[in-house]
Amino acid sequence: GAVVSQHPSWVICKSGTSVKIECRSLDFQATTMFWYRQFPKQSLMLMATSNEGSKATYEQGVEKDKFLINHASLTLSTLTVTSAHPEDSSFYICSAIAGPGDYEQYFGPGTRLTVT
Amino acid sequence: AQSVSQHNHHVILSEAASLELGCNYSYGGTVNLFWYVQYPGQHLQLLLKYFSGDPLVKGIKGFEAEFIKSKFSFNLRKPSVQWSDTAEYFCAVLPTDSWGKLQFGAGTQVVVTP
Numbered sequence: 001g002a003v004v005s006q007h008p009s010w011v012i013c014k015s016g017t018s019v020k021i022e023c024r025s026l027d028f029q030a031t032t033m034f035w036y037r038q039f040p041k042q043s044l045m046l047m048a049t050s051n052e053g054s055k056a057t058y059e060q061g062v063e064k065d066k067f068l069i070n071h072a073s074l075t076l077s078t079l080t081v082t083s084a085h086p087e088d089s090s091f092y093i094c095s096a097i098a099g100p101g102d103y104e105q106y107f108g109p110g111t112r113l114t115v116t
Numbered sequence: 117a118q119s120v121s122q123h124n125h126h127v128i129l130s131e132a133a134s135l136e137l138g139c140n141y142s143y144g145g146t147v148n149l150f151w152y153v154q155y156p157g158q159h160l161q162l163l164l165k166y167f168s169g170d171p172l173v174k175g176i177k178g179f180e181a182e183f184i185k186s187k188f189s190f191n192l193r194k195p196s197v198q199w200s201d202t203a204e205y206f207c208a209v210l211p212t213d214s215w216g217k218l219q220f221g222a223g224t225q226v227v228v229t230p
Contacts, residue, residue, distance in 0.1 A: 043220040103148050109159035
């Protein structure tokens, strides 16, 4: 089956620093990747949609300058949390689809970010 | 606005009991429907999906779900649960005209006691 990986699986950083999270599709090419945020005991909230070779589309209320998304290749998307603050601490999950018309998303294992 | 509602936030039941988790959505157009499961410490996995056709869909691990269009519902069922079914279950809706943008319900934490 389609596998999506994320790196790192968890990260702790100091307030004011930036953190980069990678999302890779291991055995398929992902034309589109999605980034979600999950707070404890809550559902996944879509942050942005990332298409290979183009700018990401952010959901309402998500700061694009704070959450930088790059989808440089068909197998890699990155999320950079810039100038992180404690309120950015969360579980970040990516997903990927193989192509247009593919309605099934394959999810990564998530990255736990803790900002101290 | 579109929404996905899961009726129970927390369910506790004994092994061999039957499980039914409710999911309702509000959207007037055509949708694809999913149930995902998240086992402790693991990533989201697809349990089953409905795109079209037979409204009763069967998924992995003995789960099934029924799409009732008139009720905007997609309830998940399993006749006899096991301890290993302890997990968080998410209903998700994908309007076919909002390509890729899954809307998740709040999730239901299911705890199965031995």
